[in-house]
Amino acid sequence: MITAIVFIEAEVSSISETAEQIAEIPGVSEVYSVTGDLDLIAMVRVRSHEDLAKVVPDRINKVPGVLSTQTQIAFRALSKHDLEDAFSIGLD
Numbered sequence: 001m002i003t004a005i006v007f008i009e010a011e012v013s014s015i016s017e018t019a020e021q022i023a024e025i026p027g028v029s030e031v032y033s034v035t036g037d038l039d040l041i042a043m044v045r046v047r048s049h050e051d052l053a054k055v056v057p058d059r060i061n062k063v064p065g066v067l068s069t070q071t072q073i074a075f076r077a078l079s080k081h082d083l084e085d086a087f088s089i090g091l092d
Contacts, residue, residue, distance in 0.1 A: 001045055002052055003074040006060060008040040009067045015039050018065035025063075027055040044071075 010018045015033060019040050023031045030043040042060065046052050056071050 001047060002049065003077060004044040004046075004052055004056070005072045005074065006042040006044055006056060007038045007070040007072070008042060008060070009037075009069075010039040011065045011067060012039070014065040018063055021063045022060055022066075025055060025059045027051060028060070 008018075008022070019031045019033055022028055022040065022042050027044050027046045028042050029045050032041045032043075033039070034041055044052065044055050046055060052071075052073075056069060060066060061069055
């Protein structure tokens with residue numbers, strides 16, 4: 001499973017509509033409206049790099065209102081439980 005975090009700059013006048021359309025794309029598990037330099041962050045989970053290539057450039061980038069994207073691919077996923085264990089090392 002490949003997890004990618006897609007940073008999205010969108011037209012301000014259509015952020016909600018753009019987010020809703022992106023959320024409907026197969027492979028997109030979540031879309032967050034965020035503060036700061038970005039407008040939206042989409043979490044994409046697919047089986048292969050080929051599938052990722054279909055989701056981001058072929059689907060997300062073509063949603064009306066999307067101005068630009070930047071994609072980050074996750075190397076490793078850590079759950080909250082894993083992080084708590086990692087930060088508690090040596091504190092017993």
